[in-house]
Amino acid sequence: MFNIFDKNAIDLASKDDTVFNFAEPNLAQAAIEIDDKAHEYDKNQNTEELNKIIQSIKNDSENIVKDEKIYDRNIKDLPNVGCISYIKREFSPTEVDILKSLKQRREELENREQELLFKENTIQLTKNQIIERLSTLQLLKDELQVIIRQYDTKEGEKNAKLVRIYESMKPKEAARIFEEMQLNVLLEVVEKMRETRLAPILASMEPFKAKEITVALVNRRKSIHN
Structure with a gap:
């Protein structure tokens, strides 16, 4: 799952070749606040203060994250089984096999x-x-x-x-x-x-x-x- 508190994940979300995206503006705003505070930290070199700020934002965001809708990074590799706008977790290998089987069955029915x-x-x-x-x-x-x-x-x-x-x-x-x-x-x-x-x-x-x-x-x- 995408973690807004992971700096590498935030950098990954900004790349063109991924499908990560924030589904709601409050998560995006939280990431912006983290980024702003990180810049403030670069100026003040105050590690303890930065950690307090990050922990405060993280605590405020935990309740929001539970209900947020975020795109799965692998959604573009899944079989086309209908209109999927978002998912809350990555598909397990078993689920992927089921979806592929459904796709194959659909193609067989179309050919028939x-x-x-x-x-x-x-x-x-x-x-x-x-x-x-x-x-x-x-x-x-x-x-x-x-x-x-x-x-x-x-x-x-x-x-x-x-x-x-x-x-x-x-x-x-x-x-x-x-x-x-x-x-x-x-x-x-x-x-x-x-x-x-x-x-x-x-x-x-x-x-x-x-x-x-x-x-x-x-x-x-x-x-x-x-």
Whole structure:
């Protein structure tokens, strides 16, 4: 602790590289009085008188020193654990270790907070990218559905024309063409034909082919209803 009655301590307190300071003006005033009396002593060379003066000031200051707030000389070397304006004593090694441990823990928590913030930003960025990708896919899906509807419409119109053509043909002529067509293409036509027009054509076809068309047509209609 700083002792205002120690001449070396008083000299040390005046140096720029220390953090010693008087917290209250009455201590500072006491030191000034000591200094003034010391100069008086230098003039009078009266040791006994000087000792009486110093003892008198010391006795008057003892009650003040108990409550005075003075800066610790090592405060600038302590870890930053908050706002410390003054302390009344030096920290013990155990206390210094505790403060250093608290400082280390605080730094770890700050680093952890930064890591969590980075991960949160990364997750949010990824989420935004996924949302953007889904929006793009939805647009493509809508465009594809439009194209499919347009294709189905054109195919329906084309099949309707074929149906009208085959219905207007003679049964034997239509039967000869049907026997050469692939089954999947043929089904698209015959299922749209009127039964009164289709029956004579099937009767004019080879029995095996006519049976194949009939079975496929029945199964196709069952799958649609199911």
